[in-house]
Amino acid sequence: MTIAETLLPEFDEEMSLTRKTLEAIPNDKLDWKPHKKSNTIGWNANHLADIPNWIEFMLDHDSLDIAPIDGPAWKSPSLDSIEEILALFDKNVATARTVLAKTPDDVFAQDWAFMMGGQVMFTMTKGATLRKWALSHMIHHRATVRVYLRMNDIPVPGVYGPSGDE
Secondary structure, eight states, X not given: OOHHHHHHHHHHHHHHHXXXXXXXXXXXXXXXXXXXXXXXXXXXXXXXXXXXXXXXXXXXXXXXXXXXXXXXXXXXXXXXXXXXXXXXXXHHHHHHHHHHHHOOGGGGGSEEEEEETTEEEEEEEHHHHIIIIIIIHHHHHHHHHHHHHHHTTOOOOOSSSOOTTO
16 A cells, blocks of 8 residues: 555545535635634635645645745635635645645655745655645644634534534
8 A cells, every 4th residue: 555545545534524614614704813813714714725735736846935036925815705715625625636646655755845935944754744734734724713613603513523513
């Protein structure tokens, strides 16, 4: 069994649970945030839709510069409806799954660098980057959205079992 084959079931489950969380967000709450220093539910939802897009950059490239000196900076999506956010999420998940499924084992051990303005911010193996900055990072922001839902008395869907609303 390849590394990709061992990761795909977890990938599929986490993407499904993230989609389930996104589906619970009402359009009229996208601008809500609990504190002036916090991001909105909509910002977090757009971020969750974007994170699977990073997997292609992690596995098919050796680095990503989010603010290249000679080009435009990485721009996160800022979609205005949960329907648009879900469509982007689905598109990015499909692409990420295809890339992940075809990635040979040796690629996961290769180094990958995250850069800003030409400066390396960190370097990790592609496998570690995928785990931390795609899967774990997604789980973190999904949990943030779930707390925001609870704070707004919106039923929270279960993820690793039923929620208090189920």
